Amino acid sequence: MAETAIELTSGAKSVREGLRRALRGPPFDRLAMVDRSNAEIVLAEVLNNIAEHAYAGRPGPIRLWVAREPGRLCLRVEDEGRPMPGHRLPPDRLPAPGELAEGGFGWHLIRALASDLRYDRCGSLNRLCFHLRTEQSAG
Template sequence: MTTHTGARRDVSQPTSPIHIELEGTPQEVRRALLRLRAKVDETALAHLDAGTLEIVLGEVLNNVVEHALAKRTDGRIALTCDFANRCWRVVVRDNGAAMPDETLPRGNAPDVDIGLADLPEGGFGWSMVRMLARDIHYHRANGWNTLSFCIES
């Protein structure tokens, strides 16, 4: 077995995918993001900034928990993150309700140029996903949602 102590691998080379499964609660989302961070840190990708990946994945997972899996106790989420060609390829699957009209949210950014009392306290999640991710695809099949996207690093 060859070791690469202290050597940085070429980040354009594929590494083994990170796979995490979780239940549909905010606490599980937190644990999943912490596991993801730990897994990135222990690989040859540790020098990459995974902050954007964490922001986008957090919003996607929270959205699944709050909407697709709302009022469900048997909710399951499975995510895979694979780094290749300077890009995180992410696939998130869940067994919750379909997206309305089986269409991705438009993700229009809420207006913040307004008075204090009217400032928005939500609605930012999908606008950040739209700004930070590309190649976003969604499909529904056999009672499961599949969302995939890329994060450039």
């Protein structure tokens, strides 16, 4: 299974640049529009979470691996920042629309579009693995 590796540096601007670079290349460039759009939403949230929380605004390496399987993408994202609180994924809690919250939407978007989310703290690494359905995309 061909696997694509992408390296980027944390930070809002470099995440934007890294995301743009990743989505222009394989396997994302061969996906149907809707699948590519889902990948962009999920990856933007995952990468910005790392930049804001794991690295707390400091620069640090982020590595992304993507493998395409029939009907889905398998993704792995690793960083060397602080672990998730309690070494586990945050609960899925979408703010009620009426609260007019200005944040707290990121993990909900990730959970709504990705499946088989798994987080592990491996020594000094954070590792997040998940799948994205690509059923709208031809082989």
